[in-house]
Amino acid sequence: MDFNTLLLRLGLDPDDFINKESVPVKTEEGFLYEAEQRTDIRKCPYCLSEDCRIQDRRYSEINCSENDHIRDILRLKKVRFLCRKCGRTFTPPLNGIRRGAAISEQTRNMIVKDFAKQMTFSEIAGRYGISSARVIQIFDEVIGFVPRKKMPFALCIDEIRFREKEGQNYCCVLYDFNGRNIVDIIRNRQMAYLDEYFPTIPEAERRNVKYFISDMYDGYRTVRKRYFPSALHIVDLFHVVSQMTRAVSRIRTSAMKKMEENSLEYRFMKRYWRFFLCRKEDIPEKTYESKKTGLSYSLEDLVFRCVLKDQDLLLAYNALQDLYHYNQQFFTFGEAHIFINKFADRLTVSGNALLEEVGATYRKWAVEIANGLARSQSGKHYTNGIAESINNHLKTIIKAAYGYHNFERFRKRAMMIITYKKELR
Numbered sequence: 117m118d119f120n121t122l123l124l125r126l127g128l129d130p131d132d133f134i135n136k137e138s139v140p141v142k143t144e145e146g147f148l149y150e151a152e153q154r155t156d157i158r159k160c161p162y163c164l165s166e167d168c169r170i171q172d173r174r175y176s177e178i179n180c181s182e183n184d185h186i187r188d189i190l191r192l193k194k195v196r197f198l199c200r201k202c203g204r205t206f207t208p209p210l211n212g213i214r215r216g217a218a219i220s221e222q223t224r225n226m227i228v229k230d231f232a233k234q235m236t237f238s239e240i241a242g243r244y245g246i247s248s249a250r251v252i253q254i255f256d257e258v259i260g261f262v263p264r265k266k267m268p269f270a271l272c273i274d275e276i277r278f279r280e281k282e283g284q285n286y287c288c289v290l291y292d293f294n295g296r297n298i299v300d301i302i303r304n305r306q307m308a309y310l311d312e313y314f315p316t317i318p319e320a321e322r323r324n325v326k327y328f329i330s331d332m333y334d335g336y337r338t339v340r341k342r343y344f345p346s347a348l349h350i351v352d353l354f355h356v357v358s359q360m361t362r363a364v365s366r367i368r369t370s371a372m373k374k375m376e377e378n379s380l381e382y383r384f385m386k387r388y389w390r391f392f393l394c395r396k397e398d399i400p401e402k403t404y405e406s407k408k409t410g411l412s413y414s415l416e417d418l419v420f421r422c423v424l425k426d427q428d429l430l431l432a433y434n435a436l437q438d439l440y441h442y443n444q445q446f447f448t449f450g451e452a453h454i455f456i457n458k459f460a461d462r463l464t465v466s467g468n469a470l471l472e473e474v475g476a477t478y479r480k481w482a483v484e485i486a487n488g489l490a491r492s493q494s495g496k497h498y499t500n501g502i503a504e505s506i507n508n509h510l511k512t513i514i515k516a517a518y519g520y521h522n523f524e525r526f527r528k529r530a531m532m533i534i535t536y537k538k539e540l541r
């Protein structure tokens with residue numbers, strides 16, 4: 117490849133260099149190229165005099181890598197001039213290389229593009245042969261501010277656990293239900309933080325939010341009333357159901373404690389716990405073979421057999437199944453409200469403390485739950501399903517240890533990867 121073409125490929129301006137043939141040197145990790153800054157254009161940037169002489173020459177190495185795991189290093193011979201008129205020294209700038217930088221602009225831009233990809237900082241570092249610390253430094257320099265998105269028509273609010281240096285907390289994620297992306301991430305879901313955040317959003321923009329979808333965290337009720345008075349508050353079914361599945365799961369555990377450890381029921385309940393939490397019809401049509409007796413049973417039959425062994429488990433299991441099946445029906449708000457209150461009553465008189473607690477929560481949130489169940493309220497079914505899927509994505513981002521000890525960095529990176537990805541391409 118001819119020298120000028122090579123410089124262009126590396127994102128540099130051939131006009132800045134003396135055009136002479138240079139043979140790339142193969143190194144262990146890639147190639148080393150040499151280039152020398154031209155010396156015939158001399159103009160002092162301070163006094164504009166052209167009466168300058170060469171003071172000295174210096175070498176520097178610039179990382180110009182553009183491929184995975186091939187290190188392109190440019191060894192630059194730079195020139196420093198002394199202005200005879202004003203007595204100051206200067207090095208003419210080079211296009212594509214920032215003053216003092218060890219990485220070319222082109223490589224730096226490629227690194228910045230990678231910030232929107234599902235790559236850890238250390239993976240990016242490995243790609244260009246630089247340190248993770250340097251990559252994080254570029255991130256902090258370049259990605260100064262990632263703005264939130266506009267408040268959407270249907271706003272989902274949910275939390276995700278985030279570990280900071282000082283321990284862990286729940287940060288609060290705002291989702292656009294229809295746009296399927298993140299509107300913003302708030303450092304902490306505690307009221308003090310939410311009260312600081314929401315007033316910064318213009319009231320007119322908040323008024324555009326027509327549906328406010330959340331779980332049954334008390335703070336969200338306050339947020340809805342204070343900042344989104346014109347939005348319908350919906351507690352999504354996912355969280356309604358998960359309260360019940362959590363209770364069933366704990367009741368199953370205590371039922372097991374009362375059983376013989378090597379009984380068929382005990383072993384089945386321990387291994388196939390998830391069949392006690394799913395819809396009846398989702399239990400696979402398979403058989404379970406008892407190692408002790410050699411007899412085989414259908415999974416569904418065994419679930420019922422276990423459930424019948426314990427009065428509390430029977431109550432809890434049936435209630436969960438009823439909840440699953442009621443939500444498939446259509447409701448007006450009035451019907452849904454009656455349903456959830458009756459359901460809460462049923463749990464309240466169950467005699468089981470866990471179920472009573474769930475019943476009390478449902479009663480407390482009956483209006484918001486009914487809003488979610490009643491299709492007439494919203495015309496369509498709003499559930500936090502999208503929040504759940506983006507939440508899983510966020511958890512992957514956190515788990516992959518992208519180098520966040522710092523909430524702001526995490527927020528920016530997560531929004532780049534999930535929300536701004538398309539725009540950055």
Ligand SMILES: [Zn+2]
Binds near residue numbers: 164199201203
């Ligand atoms: Zn000068």
